[in-house]
Amino acid sequence: MLDQYGRKIEYMRISVTQKCNLKCIYCDPDGENCKGSEDDSLTPRELEKITRSMVNAGIRKIRITGGEPLLRRDICEIISRIAKIDGIEDICMTTNGIHLLKMAGDLKAAGLRRINISLDSLKPEKFKFITGGGDLKRTMDGIDRTLELGMTPVKINTVLIKGINDDEIDDLIELTRNRPIEVRFIELMPMGSFGADNRDKIIHNDDLIAARPGLQYQARTDKGSPAIYYQMDGYNGKIGFISPMSHQFCADCNRIRLTSDGKIRPCLGNNGEVNIRQALNLKPEDFNQIVSQIIRDKPRGHHFDKDFKSTRAMHMIGG
Template sequence: MEYLYDQYQRKHDYLRLSITDRCNLRCVYCMPKGGMTFFPRDQVLSQDEIIQLVKNFVALGITKVRLTGGEPLVRRDVVEIVRRIHEIPEIEDISMTTNGLYLSRKAHELREAGLDRLNISLDTFKPEVYKQITRGGNIRQVQMGIAAAAKEGFKQIKLNVVLIKGQNDDEVLDFIRYTKDHNVNVRFIEFMPIGNSEEAWSSEFVSLANVFDQCKAAGIDYRPIRLPGNGPSDNYQVPGYQGSFGLIHPISGRFCENCNRLRITADGYIKACLYWNEEINVRETIGDFEKFRQVIQQALDNKPLNHEMALSDTDQIVHEAPTWRHMSQIGG
């Protein structure tokens, strides 16, 4: 079996695959205020294209797949996509990132189809703040989705919390205390300047050092732990708590050194780096494995060691233009 390496000898065995750019929310860190013009449906990868693409990646050493969006659960054939990926013997882990709005009606089917792990976006416990951050979402639907998922025996459930100054940074301890009685991993994520102006981003950015500061002030003890999975988070647990919390710091910390991820957008482009503009059309090569392999390796050969969001050494910058896509069009 072949394996995928970039020029820095990072082995890539993890695919993040966007199956739609559509979403039923308009989160402030993911979409512009005026919303998005979504791709025509024929511009989005078909189910058969998705499955063949995954099989091609398996032949190149990929063993883990995460389905993203947009919001993957708005796609009507999402359960069948999970089932068909699960039937590929070499795939060891299938996960999904979702906003959870449709999860109460889909959790059982997804688990039966072979979905292993879930990441659910929940940036606040306050209904009004949730409505502001998501521009109209109903937090009750997400809470029902989390409860439904907890009953299905997924290998792991994570809650993604993007910290935003003045909106939810006062809830850090609430989320940590939530892990006392809930076996979830709460992941605090720094707000990234993707699709946002520098001024807007800098006014809302919160360093994750804030999490430790709040724990110290509240007298909350914690210890580092290791969790299974593919994410870049540093994880911790309060002694005696069922769950844990993690920190993902693309701005203030080391985010890229061990990057093993490749991203495929819903319209069939490969992005080897989340932040940079470079992307290559891979859709037209899905039926020709040799051309497919060449395109994937080309993307890896151009992958930078780090992205501008965390770079102090500008000599490491390979592609100076940041991505034109909003986060909802990449899948995170």
């Protein structure tokens, strides 16, 4: 389905929980907001119903997010229900990888095809600092397990923060030498207090690219993807750059977001959202009409460049 600006909206990110087992400095450094219960989270049946309506409106790709989605005890049921919906072409997940080693096999069996893993440092102590207590080995073991299962390409998401982890850029790129991995560098966004208060720690991806002449540009195959990809000569994997601060890619945005408490948020950098949970008991045709209207009304672009302050922290939206 096309929105009012002619963009084909076909990708939905579903946050299944606000809970998280880490306390990342750019998300929720004190961890208080990540301790919430799942009482307000959409049930597997509710998620399935909303997703079916979204598919009727043109959604084809689903990404499961959190918080940390692997904290949901019924995560495999959620994936299985969504994966069986006719019209879904791709279903993947973003996770911090802490529980991935033991769960990857079950996730694949449930219908999950690919996994993105947050990885902001390759140094154990720094990783522990950035994540508020994370164990780097557990995340790396999870990455290896997904590769063993053939859930490729495995995508690594790294939020770069000046003075904290920008000394590891080349080490992270090196992960792509012998593995089918896509390492993606993400510019720090003003989401939550850390991002809003530390705009001076934003690193523009253009500077990273200019400093590395060995990077070879890869023609875009997915116009809706926010990442621009490069590759080092002879390397197996790719390096992606997601640049919401220096390069607004809203004109090609093809996504909407469903929060764990039942709100549809058409734009990450815009506070507008609709409570779709309240409409779940409507007749299917009425419910579908509301969904279609939400897609049509998706805003033109984000407000990150206008002293934007989000009403929700990142873990409450799902990225």
